[in-house]
Amino acid sequence: MAKERFVEVYSQGVSNVEKIIVDTQTGVNYVLASSTLTAGCGMSILVDAEGKPIVTPVR
Numbered sequence: 001m002a003k004e005r006f007v008e009v010y011s012q013g014v015s016n017v018e019k020i021i022v023d024t025q026t027g028v029n030y031v032l033a034s035s036t037l038t039a040g041c042g043m044s045i046l047v048d049a050e051g052k053p054i055v056t057p058v059r
Helices: none
Strands: 006-012 016-023 029-035 040-045
Touching: none
Parallel strands: none
Antiparallel strands: 006 016, 016 029, 029 040
16 A cells, blocks of 8 residues: 555644645645635645754655
8 A cells, every 4th residue: 555645743723724734745834724614725834943844854
């Protein structure tokens, strides 16, 4: 079975949901935010204090 490309590593909220998604090929972390109240969502790369992408080591 093929390895999933993106995995959810963190989630919080019910109607306003924030999730952290990791790309298993690059290790880059993304934040996904969605709201059922406004029917909107957005996704962005997570960055550190210097503006560099947060990368999780991949195996």
